[in-house]
Amino acid sequence: MTTPLLELQHLTKVYGGGFLKRAPVTVALQDFNLALHEKPAKIVTIAGESGSGKTTLANLVLGFIEPTAGRILYRGTDIRQMDRHQRRQYRREVQAVFQDPYEVYNPFYRVKHIFDMAIRNFNLARSKDEARAMVEEALNVVGLRGEEVLDKYPHQLSGGQRQRMMVARAFLLKPRIIVADEPVSMVDASLRAMILDIMIRLRDEHNISFLYITHDLSTAYQIGDEIHILYQGTVAERGDTITVIEQPKHPYVQLLINSIPVPDPDVRWGGEHILTVDDEELRSSVQSGCRFYPRCPYREDRCLQARPPLYRVGDNHEAACYLYAEQSVQTNKTLVTKA
Amino acid sequence: MTNTVFSISSQNTVSPNDIVLRVEHLKVYYATPLGDVRAVDDVSFDVYQGEILGLVGESGCGKTTTAMAILRLVQPPGRIVDGHIWLDGTDVVSLSERELRRFRWEKISLIPQGAMNSLNPVLRVSEQIRDVIEDHEGRQPRKALKERILELLHMVGLPSRVYDMYPHELSGGMKQRVCIAMAIALNPTLIIADEPTSALDVVVQRVVGETLLRVKEQLGISMILIGHDMGLMAQLADRVAVMYAGHLVEIAPVRQLFKTPQHPYTQLLIEAIPSIKERKPLKLTEGLTHDLRNPPQGCIFQSRCPHVMERCRIHPPSLQEVSPKHRVACYLYEEC
Numbered sequence: 001m002t003t004p005l006l007e008l009q010h011l012t013k014v015y016g017g018g019f020l021k022r023a024p025v026t027v028a029l030q031d032f033n034l035a036l037h038e039k040p041a042k043i044v045t046i047a048g049e050s051g052s053g054k055t056t057l058a059n060l061v062l063g064f065i066e067p068t069a070g071r072i073l074y075r076g077t078d079i080r081q082m083d084r085h086q087r088r089q090y091r092r093e094v095q096a097v098f099q100d101p102y103e104v105y106n107p108f109y110r111v112k113h114i115f116d117m118a119i120r121n122f123n124l125a126r127s128k129d130e131a132r133a134m135v136e137e138a139l140n141v142v143g144l145r146g147e148e149v150l151d152k153y154p155h156q157l158s159g160g161q162r163q164r165m166m167v168a169r170a171f172l173l174k175p176r177i178i179v180a181d182e183p184v185s186m187v188d189a190s191l192r193a194m195i196l197d198i199m200i201r202l203r204d205e206h207n208i209s210f211l212y213i214t215h216d217l218s219t220a221y222q223i224g225d226e227i228h229i230l231y232q233g234t235v236a237e238r239g240d241t242i243t244v245i246e247q248p249k250h251p252y253v254q255l256l257i258n259s260i261p262v263p264d265p266d267v268r269w270g271g272e273h274i275l276t277v278d279d280e281e282l283r284s285s286v287q288s289g290c291r292f293y294p295r296c297p298y299r300e301d302r303c304l305q306a307r308p309p310l311y312r313v314g315d316n317h318e319a320a321c322y323l324y325a326e327q328s329v330q331t332n333k334t335l336v337t338k339a
Numbered sequence: 340m341t342n343t344v345f346s347i348s349s350q351n352t353v354s355p356n357d358i359v360l361r362v363e364h365l366k367v368y369y370a371t372p373l374g375d376v377r378a379v380d381d382v383s384f385d386v387y388q389g390e391i392l393g394l395v396g397e398s399g400c401g402k403t404t405t406a407m408a409i410l411r412l413v414q415p416p417g418r419i420v421d422g423h424i425w426l427d428g429t430d431v432v433s434l435s436e437r438e439l440r441r442f443r444w445e446k447i448s449l450i451p452q453g454a455m456n457s458l459n460p461v462l463r464v465s466e467q468i469r470d471v472i473e474d475h476e477g478r479q480p481r482k483a484l485k486e487r488i489l490e491l492l493h494m495v496g497l498p499s500r501v502y503d504m505y506p507h508e509l510s511g512g513m514k515q516r517v518c519i520a521m522a523i524a525l526n527p528t529l530i531i532a533d534e535p536t537s538a539l540d541v542v543v544q545r546v547v548g549e550t551l552l553r554v555k556e557q558l559g560i561s562m563i564l565i566g567h568d569m570g571l572m573a574q575l576a577d578r579v580a581v582m583y584a585g586h587l588v589e590i591a592p593v594r595q596l597f598k599t600p601q602h603p604y605t606q607l608l609i610e611a612i613p614s615i616k617e618r619k620p621l622k623l624t625e626g627l628t629h630d631l632r633n634p635p636q637g638c639i640f641q642s643r644c645p646h647v648m649e650r651c652r653i654h655p656p657s658l659q660e661v662s663p664k665h666r667v668a669c670y671l672y673e674e675c
Contacts, residue, residue, distance in 0.1 A: 049540035049541070049542065049543075050511075050540055159398070188397035188398055188567065189397065189567060189569070189608060189611040189612070192611065192613070193611060193621040193622055196621055197621045200621075215540060215541070216613070217541075217615060218612075218613035218614060218615045219613045221613070221614075221615050221618060222613050222614070222618060222619075222621065223621075242618065245615060255542060256541060256542060257615065259541040259542045259544070259545040260541050260570065260615055261541075261544075261545070261548070261568065261570035261571045261573065261574045262570060262573065262574070262615075263569045263570040263572075263573045263597065263609070263612045263614075264573055264597060265573045265574075265593045265594045265597055266594070268574065269545055269548075269549070269574060
């Protein structure tokens with residue numbers, strides 16, 4: 001097997017609990033594993049509610065914060081042990097698109113500044129004309145024209161245009177991976193499709209993989225290949241996007257999918273009554289064991305003793321729940337028919 | 340309460356008693372150096388007793404400005420240029436600042452956008468709710484007041500211990516429900532909820548949504564629910580009004596709107612909802628909204644409309660009834 005392009009091994013991030021601090025620690029991300037190969041390019045969704053650790057994961061991959069434990073390997077090298085050249089390559093090949101297209105621009109510069117900076121930083125072009133041609137090409141990929149947008153100030157552009165320009169900026173650097181942290185949550189519904197479509201085209205035509213970080217399972221369902229659903233820093237369920245969303249196994253994921261409002265007035269919110277436990281209790285009550293225990297309708301005593309590992313529940317489909325401890329020994333076929 | 344609404348629809352006549360709020364030809368403009376931005380341009384609609392009216396549209400279409408005008412909270416450079424807002428027989432537009440102080444919260448209350456940030460961080464939940472009550476009704480006996488506040492908290496599904504807690508001790512969904520409790524404290528006629536769940540996760544969003552429904556059913560309070568999530572609208576609203584670039588383009592009972600959307604913009608909105616049931620190719624739409632400072636002559640949606648005709652560019656269509664209670668502003672339905 002070839003070395004994966006990006007590999008996350010037992011990635012863990014713990015906040016707080018330092019010297020002289022008595023406050024309880026917050027485990028933002030616990031034992032996260034992921035392997036992303038260069039080919040075929042994939043859109044990997046990291047989903048979960050706020051506080052589930054999905055942005056922590058993005059920040060770790062982008063190198064904004066250091067992991068407490070575990071490693072991030074890029075082309076087989078730990079990003080903390082990279083030399084200057086490798087680090088530069090990593091910085092160029094792993095790009096980011098952030099949530100808020102209003103905050104990422106400096107309002108005092110024309111928008112072409114973001115492209116000029118990138119080109120200068122990585123010495124991408126030898127002349128102004130060449131630079132201009134590169135920018136134009138990148139803008140065309142996202143459906144914009146240079147003369148329409150480049151000389152404007154950020155406030156003169158719509159949210160959708162700004163977000164597309166951020167994707168164009170990332171694309172300009174010929175990345176292998178784009179970390180997209182909630183790229184469509186601030187964009188209107190009618191423009192959302194356009195940005196998602198750009199992501200699909202970059203994957204199919206330019207072989208760029210995405211770490212698509214979102215709380216919105218319905219957009220993940222429309223474009224994603226692989227999904228990891230986080231609950232309070234741990235993976236509740238992972239697998240092929242369509243399988244996970246159509247046949248959720250983990251009780252949390254089932255609750256999550258039942259809670260998505262259906263755009264049909266005759267179909268009411270499904271599922272049973274929700275157990276709501278207040279956040280403070282949730283955080284502190286489960287030091288060991290399953291994080292979902294306080295809200296789980298199927299909880300058992302063993303759920304408190306140790307954190308359930310990921311059990312195999314189908315082809316490329318795993319769920320961290322003891323409900324599947326016995327079944328996972330069986331063959332996959334019986335499981336699928338059961339579902 | 341829903342019964343009264345149904346009886347109205349069957350008779351197809353609305354007695355004035357059932358209308359709690361009537362907005363007539365409302366115009367709100369924001370002054371800029373390059374001319375007025377027409378944020379709300381000639382909007383008229385009614386809200387009936389005990390219903391939730393959803394107000395949807397993309398950001399910048401004037402939903403929040405409409406709500407602020409109803410509360411008379413439009414801030415300069417914005418101003419109400421024209422129109423009337425009738426609530427319980429009084430024209431809100433003509434009220435003085437003094438009268439407004441009574442009117443707000445007693446007749447009409449607001450659950451603001453990002454309500455969790457609107458609570459005072461240094462006051463306990465109970466003190467904040469007490470302030471609302473005592474400011475309007477004068478000093479109250481302690482014991483009765485505490486019981487009343489606890490009852491409000493139970494109404495929105497919060498445990499009693501929230502009474503003594505500070506906002507930072509609560510989660511986002513709980514803070515949002517505290518805001519709902521404050522909004523219903525004085526039993527107003529109308530509640531305006533501005534994107535009450537936009538910052539919340541789906542599970543919490545559902546809890547807050549179900550709380551709003553319970554409040555509506557048990558107290559019979561009418562609500563205007565502002566939002567852009569069509570899925571949530573389908574779950575919560577009784578009728579939905581669609582706004583585009585400051586204009587009301589369609590208003591209909593929620594089932595009709597989702598089954599037979601008439602205006603091209605509404606159709607676009609409904610098609611753009613990402614589905615969780617089937618994977619379908621993304622629907623792309625081209626075109627940008629015009630500059631709100633100088634709207635085009637004719638229909639407001641002409642630059643993005645797939646069915647645009649010659650007459651759309653000359654004169655704007657007005658809201659016409661296409662079926663009972665279903666009105667749409669589009670020439671496609673003018674003759675039928």
